[in-house]
Amino acid sequence: MNIFEKRESNVRSYCRNFTAIFHRAKGSIIYSESGEEYIDFLAGAGALNYGHNHDYIKEKVISYLDADGITHGLDMYTSAKEKFLAKFDEVVLSSTQLNYRIQFCGPTGTNAVEAALKLARKLKRRTGIFSFMGAYHGMTLGSLSITGNIGIRAGAIGTSSNVNFMPYPYGFMESFDTIEYINSVLNDVNSGIEKPAAIIFETVQAEGGVVVAPIEWMQRLRRLCDENDILLICDDIQVGCGRTGSFFSFERADIVPDMVVLSKSISGYGFPMSLLLIKPELDIWEPGEHNGTFRGNQLAFIGATAALEYRESSNLQQDVKAKELFLKNFLTQQIAPISEKIAIRGIGMIWGIDLKNFGGNIFARSITLRCFELGLIVECAGRNDTVIKILPPLVIDMSTLEKGCSIIKEAFNDCMSN
Numbered sequence: 052m053n054i055f056e057k058r059e060s061n062v063r064s065y066c067r068n069f070t071a072i073f074h075r076a077k078g079s080i081i082y083s084e085s086g087e088e089y090i091d092f093l094a095g096a097g098a099l100n101y102g103h104n105h106d107y108i109k110e111k112v113i114s115y116l117d118a119d120g121i122t123h124g125l126d127m128y129t130s131a132k133e134k135f136l137a138k139f140d141e142v143v144l145s146s147t148q149l150n151y152r153i154q155f156c157g158p159t160g161t162n163a164v165e166a167a168l169k170l171a172r173k174l175k176r177r178t179g180i181f182s183f184m185g186a187y188h189g190m191t192l193g194s195l196s197i198t199g200n201i202g203i204r205a206g207a208i209g210t211s212s213n214v215n216f217m218p219y220p221y222g223f224m225e226s227f228d229t230i231e232y233i234n235s236v237l238n239d240v241n242s243g244i245e246k247p248a249a250i251i252f253e254t255v256q257a258e259g260g261v262v263v264a265p266i267e268w269m270q271r272l273r274r275l276c277d278e279n280d281i282l283l284i285c286d287d288i289q290v291g292c293g294r295t296g297s298f299f300s301f302e303r304a305d306i307v308p309d310m311v312v313l314s315k316s317i318s319g320y321g322f323p324m325s326l327l328l329i330k331p332e333l334d335i336w337e338p339g340e341h342n343g344t345f346r347g348n349q350l351a352f353i354g355a356t357a358a359l360e361y362r363e364s365s366n367l368q369q370d371v372k373a374k375e376l377f378l379k380n381f382l383t384q385q386i387a388p389i390s391e392k393i394a395i396r397g398i399g400m401i402w403g404i405d406l407k408n409f410g411g412n413i414f415a416r417s418i419t420l421r422c423f424e425l426g427l428i429v430e431c432a433g434r435n436d437t438v439i440k441i442l443p444p445l446v447i448d449m450s451t452l453e454k455g456c457s458i459i460k461e462a463f464n465d466c467m468s469n
């Protein structure tokens with residue numbers, strides 16, 4: 052028994068599928084202690100859009116540490132925070148003409164989700180929240196209550212109060228209009244469901260199995276919220292920060308959510324950081340009303356500022372479009388023809404190979420296991436883990452991307468012939 056099995060809680064998860072001991076990483080490659088190399092199509096579950104140890108960001112972080120820059124400052128004004136806010140204002144908000152206040156939340160995505168729920172309830176003086184079937188928003192009590200996976204909710208009994216799950220545009224007949232359904236729930240005096248404070252949604256359900264919401268659906272959702280005096284919260288934790296091309300994933304629908312939660316790749320370097328963006332008129336917090344010790348990690352400010360500088364100076368958005376095309380072509384031309392039971396979905400640099408029609412998750416798991424043996428880290432998501440989720444760093448070079456894809460194909464060949 053190794054020290055992890057001996058001492059680390061049973062709750063550990065990714066390490067059970069990717070069993071090597073990792074110690075070094077660069078760009079899109081992770082190296083194990085025993086000398087193996089793995090292409091990374093997991094990218095810290097979306098936290099490493101700029102890859103591992105990105106040179107430009109690293110240099111900024113190292114010189115900050117070298118100069119004894121403040122590493123912890125509660126939420127006091129610091130130069131690191133000042134620079135980040137100014138850069139975010141310039142590169143993200145001004146360029147998209149979005150006007151948000153920024154709340155620094157506790158270190159991880161779920162902290163921003165909790166803040167959004169709390170603020171929405173305070174604003175509307177209503178307790179209800181609508182979420183969507185298939186949604187994933189985190190593991191603390193509030194976030195878990197709006198997460199669709201019943202299995203992971205089982206550990207926290209009684210979390211679903213005041214939350215109603217509406218159908219996402221997935222798995223229903225084309226003729227079933229999910230927005231019309233929500234509309235009737237809200238406007239039928241006999242629906243049994245009270246009007247919520249907010250509706251929270253993902254533009255792409257990533258953990259939910261890479262399900263991409265149609266543009267028109269998102270626009271109608273925005274209108275429905277306006278017409279019914281409900282706040283719209285977009286969880287852009289996994290697919291924001293350029294994953295779908297534009298900085299925010301909702302930009303493609305030309306809508307403006309009332310609040311946005313961001314985390315994962317915002318710090319650029321895998322440092323913990325999470326933000327709640329709030330329309331200025333909705334920022335009704337009293338000073339200190341949602342406090343915490345670790346809100347706005349200083350190194351994360353440095354990483355995040357450098358990442359935005361890099362985004363500004365590189366062609367990342369166009370680059371994602373080119374890689375999107377490559378992934379789409381590869382999956383539709385080389386993986387889909389393997390079997391009619393395979394479905395492909397995706398956008399930007401998040402793609403899913405849906406294998407649910409093979410029954411259970413044994414086939415999907417056998418593929419990701421074989422990929423790992425062949426030197427590729429890629430995980431399963433979706434209902435019963437039946438979807439292989441492809442999530443490379445956005446900065447991956449084409450030859451590594453091609454190599455990773457060829458490993459997936461080889462794994463399919465190996466597993467289909469077994």
Ligand code: PMP
Nearest residue numbers: 159160161187188189286288289
């Ligand atoms: N929302 C979404 C869409 C996510 O993908 C995740 C993490 N997978 C979270 C919230 C929760 O973030 P964290 O794990 O950092 O708490």
